[in-house]
Amino acid sequence: MVDFLIKHSIYIVLVIVLIIWTGISLYLLSLDKKINKLEKNVLNVGDGSEPSQL
C-alpha cells in the first residue's frame, strides 16, 4: 500500500482534494438548509408565529 502510494502519489492529492471538497460542499449544504429555515420563519412572521432570531 505504502509502495503503491509512493509510486502513485497523485492518489494522495486526489484524496486530499476530495476531502476538502466534501468539507466545503457539506458546509454549503448545511448553510443552505439553515437559510431555508430562516426564510420560512421570516415569511411566517405575519401569521402570528414567533419572529426568527438572526
Added chain:
Amino acid sequence: MKAIIIIVGLGLGLFIGIYPGLTKPKPNFIKILAVLIPVITIFLTLLPPIAGTFQDAMIVGERSPGKMVNVKLTPISGTLRHVATVKALSDDPEDYIITGGYEQFIAYDSHIGQNKIYKVVIQSKQIPNDLKNEKPLVALISYKPEKNKFYLNSIVSVNPWLTLPYVASLGELVRILNYHVPSAWIAVLAFLISMIFSIQYLRKRDIKYDIISSSAAEVGTVYTIFATVTGMFWAKFNWGSYWNWDPRETSIFVLLLIYGAYFALRSAIEKEDVKARLSAVYSILAFITVPFFVFVLPRITQSLHPGSASESNIGPVLSSQSDMLNTTKQYIFSLSMMSFTIIFLWILNLRIRIGNLRIKHTAEVS
C-alpha cells in the same frame, strides 16, 4: 473551436447556477449537480496520465539529457522484433538482463504533420508483457542526444482511456490549470456582476441591488485569493519560491488591494444608503482596472508566468494558436469552468439570501 468549448462550459455553468433565480432557493437536483460536477472534474483532472509525444521527449532530452517524459506509445502491429541481447546474471533462469532490445512505435510527429515510426531501447530485466501484447500504453522514456536513442524506463499505464497533454516546462504541474485558471476567470465574472448591479443600484436606488453587488464582490475576492494561493503553490514547484513579485503576482496583489479597499470603504460607513451609493461608485471604478490586471498587464510584461510577453518556448497555454491543449484537455477544462461557475453562483446565492434576511431583520427591529 477552443473558445467555443470553453464558452459552452461557462454558459452551461451559468444556466445551472442561476436556475431558478439568483436570489431564490435552489431545488435539490441543482444542489446535487453542484456537488457532483466538481467531483467529476477532480477525478478527470487528477487521474488521467500525462502523455506527450516523441517530439516532447526529444526536446526535453536535448535541453536536459536523461530527464524523463511520459510518452504515449502505440506499438506497430506485426512489426515488433526483439533484437535484444540477453545476458544471464546468475544461474537463476529468471535473473537476466535484456539490453539493446528495440521496439518500434508509431507516434504523431507534429513537425512533419504525420505519423512516424520511432524505436525505443528497452533496458530492463524483462520485456514487459504489455509490450509483447502490443497494447497502446503510456511509458516513461528519456532521450539521449549523443546516442540519438530513446530509452524506456517504466510503464505508467496500459490502454489509457484518457490522457492529458504534456506541456513543456510544466509536466505534471499542468493539472493545476483546471483549478487556477477558472478561479481567476470566475473572479473576473464576479467583479463584472458586482459592477452591473452597482450600476443598477445607482439607477434604481433599491437596496437589493446593493446586496447582490457587494455579495458578488465578496465571492470574487475569495476566488481571487484562491487563484493566488494555488498560483503560489505552483510557483514554489515551478519557480522555486512561493512569492517573487513576478508581474502576474504583483498585478493580482494590486487587484486584491483594490477590492480590499472596497470592503474597508463599506465597513467605514454606517448609513446604509450612503454606504450603498459610495461603494457602488467604487465598484464600477474598481472593475475598470480588473481586465488590465488579469488579462492585459501580465501579457505585455516580461514574466515567468505562462502566457507572458517573454514566452519563447511554450506560448500562452490557452491561446487559440497553440496546440498545447488537446481536445480531451479542452473538454475537461470546460467542465472545470462549468463547476467553478456553479459553485460561484451557489455561494453567491447563499450570500445574497443572508443579506436579504439581514435587511428584513433590521427593518423589523427598527
